[in-house]
Amino acid sequence: MLSKARSNLPNATGDLSTDEVAAFPNWTVFTQKKEGAIHLHAGSLGAPNADFAQMFAREHYGQDQPCSSLWIGPREIFTANDGVQETYEVFVQWVAGGRHEHVGVVEAENGADAKTKCVGQFIGDKEYHTIWSAPNSILTKIESATNMIWRKTTDQNYRLAKGYSRVVRQKWDAIRAGAAVDKYQEEDLKDTF
Amino acid sequence: MSASANVEVNIKDCANADPEKLAVFEQHVAEGGLVEPNDWMPEAYRTLMLRMAEHHANSEIVGALPEGEWITRAPSLLRKLALTAKVQDEVGHGQMLYEVAQDLGKTRNAMLRDLITGVTKYHNCFNYPCPTWGDICMIAWLIDGAAILNQGTLAHGSFGPYIRTMRRINMEEAFHFKHGEDMVLTLMSGTDKQKQLAQDAFDRWWDPSLAFFGPNDRPDERERPAMRWRMKTATNNELRQKFVNRFAPAAMATGLVINVCKKDASGMVISKEPDPLLKLNEETGNWDFTQPDWDEFFRVIRGDGPCNKDRLALRRFSYEQGEWVRRAILDGATTAPSDH
Numbered sequence: 001m002l003s004k005a006r007s008n009l010p011n012a013t014g015d016l017s018t019d020e021v022a023a024f025p026n027w028t029v030f031t032q033k034k035e036g037a038i039h040l041h042a043g044s045l046g047a048p049n050a051d052f053a054q055m056f057a058r059e060h061y062g063q064d065q066p067c068s069s070l071w072i073g074p075r076e077i078f079t080a081n082d083g084v085q086e087t088y089e090v091f092v093q094w095v096a097g098g099r100h101e102h103v104g105v106v107e108a109e110n111g112a113d114a115k116t117k118c119v120g121q122f123i124g125d126k127e128y129h130t131i132w133s134a135p136n137s138i139l140t141k142i143e144s145a146t147n148m149i150w151r152k153t154t155d156q157n158y159r160l161a162k163g164y165s166r167v168v169r170q171k172w173d174a175i176r177a178g179a180a181v182d183k184y185q186e187e188d189l190k191d192t193f
Numbered sequence: 194m195s196a197s198a199n200v201e202v203n204i205k206d207c208a209n210a211d212p213e214k215l216a217v218f219e220q221h222v223a224e225g226g227l228v229e230p231n232d233w234m235p236e237a238y239r240t241l242m243l244r245m246a247e248h249h250a251n252s253e254i255v256g257a258l259p260e261g262e263w264i265t266r267a268p269s270l271l272r273k274l275a276l277t278a279k280v281q282d283e284v285g286h287g288q289m290l291y292e293v294a295q296d297l298g299k300t301r302n303a304m305l306r307d308l309i310t311g312v313t314k315y316h317n318c319f320n321y322p323c324p325t326w327g328d329i330c331m332i333a334w335l336i337d338g339a340a341i342l343n344q345g346t347l348a349h350g351s352f353g354p355y356i357r358t359m360r361r362i363n364m365e366e367a368f369h370f371k372h373g374e375d376m377v378l379t380l381m382s383g384t385d386k387q388k389q390l391a392q393d394a395f396d397r398w399w400d401p402s403l404a405f406f407g408p409n410d411r412p413d414e415r416e417r418p419a420m421r422w423r424m425k426t427a428t429n430n431e432l433r434q435k436f437v438n439r440f441a442p443a444a445m446a447t448g449l450v451i452n453v454c455k456k457d458a459s460g461m462v463i464s465k466e467p468d469p470l471l472k473l474n475e476e477t478g479n480w481d482f483t484q485p486d487w488d489e490f491f492r493v494i495r496g497d498g499p500c501n502k503d504r505l506a507l508r509r510f511s512y513e514q515g516e517w518v519r520r521a522i523l524d525g526a527t528t529a530p531s532d533h
């Protein structure tokens with residue numbers, strides 16, 4: 001059944017009756033698809049605070065395929081050059097159009113220093129497009145070993161293309177075989193009668 | 194689902210661009226180079242890319258509306274799980290594309306509001322009705338199938354954030370499409386009643402699927418900004434032909450008949466005949482087919498389609514009713530709409 005509200009919508013047009021709330025801050029998400037793999041930039045999202053950002057990241061970037069770890073931080077920290085002395089995770093986008101990938105950690109004075117150290121320790125004279133850094137104290141890390149992300153306790157194949165390959169194949173074979181049998185019987189009847 | 198990039202921009206917008214920078218930019222793009230948000234780009238590129246991403250985002254969230262209506266009526270638990278996941282994916286596609294558009298200079302709120310008030314548009318195929326479960330099967334097979342063809346070419350575009358988003362989206366579209374194919378095959382290997390359900394829905398969706406790729410190409414299609422700057426890498430007609438070559442023989446193999454249909458104002462078929470032009474053209478190697486009804490297409494785009502009003506009314510309803518929730522989670526104020 002459809003809800004009454006949905007089957008009986010007010011027929012309003014023109015300006016909206018509500019003012020909108022302030023824009024939600026943006027968050028950047030990195031995912032690791034298998035334990036031991038590198039963390040890759042997955043994308044961003046809008047959420048009012050860190051708790052909502054984590055819930056949203058779990059649903060949006062953690063359920064499209066198996067995911068073993070999520071890192072989430074306010075978007076501006078990745079490009080910031082200020083900050084304090086601490087451990088920074090550093091990420092390199094090797095070419096324009098590519099995804100930033102996690103290359104390691106550096107001890108640095110601030111964001112700018114982290115990026116410089118990233119070049120020294122992980123890039124050398126290789127070419128790259130951009131570097132991001134994130135202070136470890138601000139980044140939220142969710143690990144599936146202790147905090148399940150991908151819902152592996154139930155079969156998730158229904159939400160993956162590969163979950164249908166076999167059954168689709170079988171149905172095509174059956175339909176084609178059925179058509180061949182029909183064709184065969186058609187001839188059969190013609191000859192016999 | 195997705196949008197095709199039939200969003201126009203006036204090339205004169207380039208007049209203010211520094212000619213030297215413009216030349217470097219155009220060469221970079223022509224050589225297959227990619228553009229990131231902080232790189233220099235002509236204002237017209239920014240505008241066109243923004244409109245493309247915004248239109249695409251609008252289409253994703255409006256496209257989820259008719260499908261969302263069918264979750265409670267799915268015929269089995271498996272179908273219900275899959276349809277729920279698909280709707281979640283589509284809204285997620287919208288969320289990612291609004292992020293891309295937002296970075297090009299328009300706020301998410303402005304985009305959501307412009308969609309509802311009709312300032313901006315969404316993909317025309319969602320202005321058609323979805324009266325049976327068969328329509329859900331055909332949308333997933335044909336429209337998501339068309340979207341994969343289109344977005345596969347968009348993933349070779351020039352704007353970094355957009356192509357990264359396309360790659361992620363296409364992986365999920367592959368699930369939508371395979372699930373759609375499974376549903377269509379299930380119906381077509383079922384009872385006469387199931388086959389009839391599929392054929393009726395197919396009749397409603399074949400035309401919108403052909404029109405999905407947008408109007409016929411203009412002679413200078415490749416000179417226009419969208420292609421010159423590699424935002425689009427295939428023309429509407431190329432994509433449409435590819436679609437027919439793939440789907441016409443597949444549909445016929447399942448036992449479906451490709452009809453040319455006349456529809457009433459509510460989008461329901463009133464008469465039909467098998468497509469008289471449909472055949473494999475030995476010379477070209479392509480399938481010949483009857484063009485969709487372009488007069489109807491343009492009428493529906495202008496707002497006079499079977500479901501234009503319903504789709505926007507539902508979007509307006511949830512946006513207005515959800516405002517207090519957004520306010521509450523942002524600043525802790527919890528006044529429900531009836532109290533203010």
Ligand SMILES: [Fe+2]
Nearest residue numbers: 194337366369
């Ligand atoms: Fe889809």
Ligand SMILES: [Fe+2]
Nearest residue numbers: 194253283286
């Ligand atoms: Fe989609």
